[in-house]
Amino acid sequence: MTSPSAPATVVLVHGAFADASSYAAVVPLLLAEGLGVVVPAVPNRSLTGDSASMASVVRAIPGPVILVGHSYGGAVITVAGAEENVRALVYLAGYALEKGESLGELQGRFPASPLADALVGTPFPAEGSNEPGVDVSVDPEAFPAVFAEGVDPDLARVLAVSQRPLAARAFGEAAPVAAWRTKPSWGLVATEDRTINPDVQRYGYRRAGMTTTEIASSHLVMLAHPREVADLIREVVAATDPSGAVDRH
Template identity: 40%
Template sequence: MKIRSIALALAATAALSLGTVSTASAAPAAQQAAKPTIVLLHGAFEDASAWSKVTQRLQHDGYPVVAPAVPLRGPVPDRDAVKGAVEAIKGPKILVGHSYGGAIVTELASGPDVKALVYVAAFIPREGETVGDLNAQFPGSQLGPDTSHTVESPDGPELFVNTDKFRQVIAADVTAAEAAVGAAGQRPILASAFTDKVTTTAPDSIREYAIVATQDRAIAPAAEEFMAERAHAAITKVRSAHDLPVSHPQTVAAVIEKAATAS
């Protein structure tokens, strides 16, 4: 009986020791598993649903994702509209902008805990620049009076892409039916958003990544490449039309995850 009691005591001690080791090692593992929040900012003529396929992939890989609605009123009003929601996110975050959303990413870049910026077929402006001027510097954009129209609103003229030109300008890589859905649900942007100046330049200390859509007809591909090189961004080129998050979500998600895991 005495031998049995000693054996039981030894077994209990070993189990306790193993339990202690397991608990201690679990804490660092949990810390290592923590991932930055990915903030997805959509561009003109779309809403947050444009990020749906990218969001699904990121969430599948364990990333928290926030995709707020951008009012499309201008770089500064849009920055102010989403700033509170972005700054309320605890811990590190990666800001991602598509198209005009790149201007909002730039305006938010100096916020707390921003670790990297990802520009997806997007504008990467500097202080004092406008997205309209940046796009006009290079040939290749088909967004203009022949493919778009304005309507009056209480805030001023709002810009729409003509329904019959939407696929040509924005969504050439998806089916005609998918492009028609996008055209029907497009959200207008104030025309003045293209002429309002951006008020800041993203800090050099923050890592930047850019995906250039080489078949883009909304933003001139040469403009995308110029801005990305000027920002010293890590560049990925994709043979794609403007709607990269819809037509190439896997590639977009991969670049975002690269930005999130880089040291």
């Protein structure tokens, strides 16, 4: 049983077309605050499978967890966040799905972002099926402008050729649970996002009744504005610490 007064561990869940290194600028700031941090690799194969993978990471942590999800990682924490030891959810330019809703359904309520014209599909062998799966990635030429505006150009070029694709099936899978219904949640809107329409972010956050912050940033807000992201996470840790031991200033 998790002690409610135990120190929280921050679990940072990356999104599609990225990997754990997308948090590279935030992690040192959190570690400098003395916070426990875990940054797992998301398989990016299916919403239910990815959520189960992240839930297993959360269950293995002996204490409460602050679960942070960027982009598609927001959909993942919406499901994985139902784990008992998750104390709070933080969405960074992310999808906050309702139970029974898919990424495609949520996005379909709003005009498409420039990302739609920059996506590339690549077949891959799907285990246990005679039909290949399809990996979706961002055209490397379009990646810096669509996904990583405001990030160091040299780094953006590296990210463009090292991105972790997302299996197309993930777009159509419905979330079996919406953890924000039972967990306190915070949302960060990237107002200059060209990957996820900022209104998609606002709608999901407002529907969930989240505490919401907006920042003039592109989609990779953790690399473009790491200090602001780290400050938000630290605020959530402090606001949800029942012992009052975390400095709130």
